Amino acid sequence: MPTEAETELRRLLDIMAALRARPGGCPWDIEQTFDTIAPYTIEEAYEVADAIARRDFTALPDELGDLLFQVVYHARMAEEEGRFGFTDVARAIADKMVRRHPHVFGEATARSAGGQSAAWEAQKHAERAARAETGTLAGIPTGLPALTRALKLTARAARVGFDWPDANAVLAKLDEEVTELRAELREADRARLQDEVGDMLFVLANLARKLDLDPEACLRHANRKFARRFAAVEARLAARGETPADATLDAMEADWQAVKQDERAD
Structure with a gap:
C-alpha cells in the first residue's frame, strides 16, 4: 500500500499530466518549453533560499512544493518527447547518492567528515571523467548565478x-x-x-x-538591508509630507543615517 507521500507525489504527477494534456489541458502550460520554464525554476529555487534566510518555516513547505513542481514540469515535458520521465530523474539522484556514500550504503567502516568530503570529490571527478569532462574547472555549470x-x-x-x-x-x-x-x-x-x-x-x-x-548570501543580505532601510527613509519622508522625488539628496542621506543609527540602537 502506498505511503501518504507516495500518494501525494502520484497526485502531483497526474495534475501535471492533466495540465499538459492535449486537448483539455491549460493553454499556458501546454505552450511552455524547457527554455521558457527554466527561468521559473531558478526563481523558485531563490524563493526557497529566501524563505530559509527569513526563517519562515511556515512558508517553506509551499516554496519547496513550487520547486518540486518545476522538477515535475521538466520531467513531464521530457516524457512527452520520449527522452526520460520523472522515474528516471528520481532513479538518477538515488543512484548517485548511493554511489557517493559507500560508507553508508556499501562499506562497513565509518569515514570521517574530512575523508568523506575527499571521497565525494573523488567520485564526482570520476563521474566527470566518464562524461569526458576534462580539466580542473570541468562540470561547473555556466548557468549558475x-x-x-x-x-x-x-x-x-x-x-x-x-x-x-x-x-x-x-x-x-x-x-x-x-x-x-x-x-x-x-x-x-x-x-x-x-x-x-x-x-x-x-x-x-x-x-x-x-x-x-557565500557571496550570493552576502549580497542577498545587503539587498534586504538596503530595501529595509530605504523603506524606512520613505516612511520618514512621508511623515513630513514628502516623497523621495520631493526631497534633496542631502535630506535623504540624513534620513538614511538616522535609520542606520536607529538600527544600531535596537
Missing part, C-alpha cells in the same frame, strides 16, 4: 594550489583592481569598465570564499 560560479571556479582552482594565501592577500588584489577601475574612469570606455568591474566582483567572490562566506 555569476557570483556563485565565481565561488565554485576559485574553490576548484584552490584545490590544485592556485589560490591566494589568505584574505589579506585578496584585499590587496581588490585594492589593485580598484586602482585599475579608477584609471579606466577617465576614458569611460564601456567594454573596459565592464572588464574592470567584473574583475572587482570576481575578487570579492574570492574574498567571501576566503572568509568562509
Whole structure:
C-alpha cells in the first residue's frame, strides 16, 4: 500500500499530466518549453533560499512544493518527447547518492567528515571523467548565478594550489583592481569598465570564499538591508509630507543615517 507521500507525489504527477494534456489541458502550460520554464525554476529555487534566510518555516513547505513542481514540469515535458520521465530523474539522484556514500550504503567502516568530503570529490571527478569532462574547472555549470560560479571556479582552482594565501592577500588584489577601475574612469570606455568591474566582483567572490562566506548570501543580505532601510527613509519622508522625488539628496542621506543609527540602537 502506498505511503501518504507516495500518494501525494502520484497526485502531483497526474495534475501535471492533466495540465499538459492535449486537448483539455491549460493553454499556458501546454505552450511552455524547457527554455521558457527554466527561468521559473531558478526563481523558485531563490524563493526557497529566501524563505530559509527569513526563517519562515511556515512558508517553506509551499516554496519547496513550487520547486518540486518545476522538477515535475521538466520531467513531464521530457516524457512527452520520449527522452526520460520523472522515474528516471528520481532513479538518477538515488543512484548517485548511493554511489557517493559507500560508507553508508556499501562499506562497513565509518569515514570521517574530512575523508568523506575527499571521497565525494573523488567520485564526482570520476563521474566527470566518464562524461569526458576534462580539466580542473570541468562540470561547473555556466548557468549558475555569476557570483556563485565565481565561488565554485576559485574553490576548484584552490584545490590544485592556485589560490591566494589568505584574505589579506585578496584585499590587496581588490585594492589593485580598484586602482585599475579608477584609471579606466577617465576614458569611460564601456567594454573596459565592464572588464574592470567584473574583475572587482570576481575578487570579492574570492574574498567571501576566503572568509568562509557565500557571496550570493552576502549580497542577498545587503539587498534586504538596503530595501529595509530605504523603506524606512520613505516612511520618514512621508511623515513630513514628502516623497523621495520631493526631497534633496542631502535630506535623504540624513534620513538614511538616522535609520542606520536607529538600527544600531535596537
